[in-house]
Amino acid sequence: MAISDSLQAVKTRIAAACVACGRAPDAVRLLVVSKTFPAAAVREAYEAGARAFGENYVQEGLSKVDELVDLRGGIEWHLIGPLQSNKTRPVAEQFDWVHSVDRLKVAQRLSEQRPVGLPPLNICLQVNISGEASKSGLAPAEIAPLARQVAALPRLALRGLMAVPEPGPDALAQHQAMARLFDALKAEGLALDTLSLGMSADLEDAVRAGSTMVRVGSAIFGARA
Numbered sequence: 001m002a003i004s005d006s007l008q009a010v011k012t013r014i015a016a017a018c019v020a021c022g023r024a025p026d027a028v029r030l031l032v033v034s035k036t037f038p039a040a041a042v043r044e045a046y047e048a049g050a051r052a053f054g055e056n057y058v059q060e061g062l063s064k065v066d067e068l069v070d071l072r073g074g075i076e077w078h079l080i081g082p083l084q085s086n087k088t089r090p091v092a093e094q095f096d097w098v099h100s101v102d103r104l105k106v107a108q109r110l111s112e113q114r115p116v117g118l119p120p121l122n123i124c125l126q127v128n129i130s131g132e133a134s135k136s137g138l139a140p141a142e143i144a145p146l147a148r149q150v151a152a153l154p155r156l157a158l159r160g161l162m163a164v165p166e167p168g169p170d171a172l173a174q175h176q177a178m179a180r181l182f183d184a185l186k187a188e189g190l191a192l193d194t195l196s197l198g199m200s201a202d203l204e205d206a207v208r209a210g211s212t213m214v215r216v217g218s219a220i221f222g223a224r225a
């Protein structure tokens with residue numbers, strides 16, 4: 001299927017999932033996950049109307065930002081993969097969002113290194129909602145204290161939370177637990193607007209639970225090698 005067709009099919013899925021649970025059809029943003037796919041595929045998706053792209057690996061993302069510099073003003077680049085504290089500078093300089101912050105040190109460095117001429121770097125904190133040892137992210141109980149500290153840093157805009165629930169019978173419950181955590185932080189007074197939740201296989205569960213941004217790769221670009 002052409003990228004423009006699969007992109008349209010994913011948008012239709014998202015709108016249908018919204019309507020099925022009584023949400024507005026445009027209540028959920030689509031982040032197109034382009035990891036492992038070349039800059040030419042990003043350009044094709046851009047030409048089909050996509051504007052926000054997610055990358056997992058810092059170096060690969062930076063190469064694409066560079067190759068697509070002619071589109072820079074029209075694209076939002078999101079880092080959704082793990083970030084080591086010694087790799088923060090180019091991310092602070094080149095990306096618009098980081099979804100995978102799970103340590104104060106990384107947030108502090110991003111804040112210090114974000115160029116003053118750019119808008120604040122948008123941040124989500126990553127939650128290990130499945131509790132799997134192999135997954136990145138903080139335990140739910142660790143999120144509120146970090147959220148308060150990150151919200152106080154200059155040059156950053158704390159936007160919300162991100163997670164990768166474990167597929168299986170208990171997936172919807174994990175999505176719902178993320179939504180409760182998100183609502184609890186907002187009830188504390190943090191001005192959050194982004195619950196980054198849902199991928200190709202589970203976006204319907206995520207939308208039903210309250211996701212505001214789904215991150216979709218393989219349903220748009222095909223299976224990764």
Ligand SMILES: *Cc1c(COP(=O)(O)O)cnc(C)c1O
Nearest residue numbers: 033080199200215216217218219
């Ligand atoms: C790869 C990836 C995605 C997209 O996954 P698909 O199943 O290809 O849609 C979303 N979020 C994160 C954090 C990822 O690493």
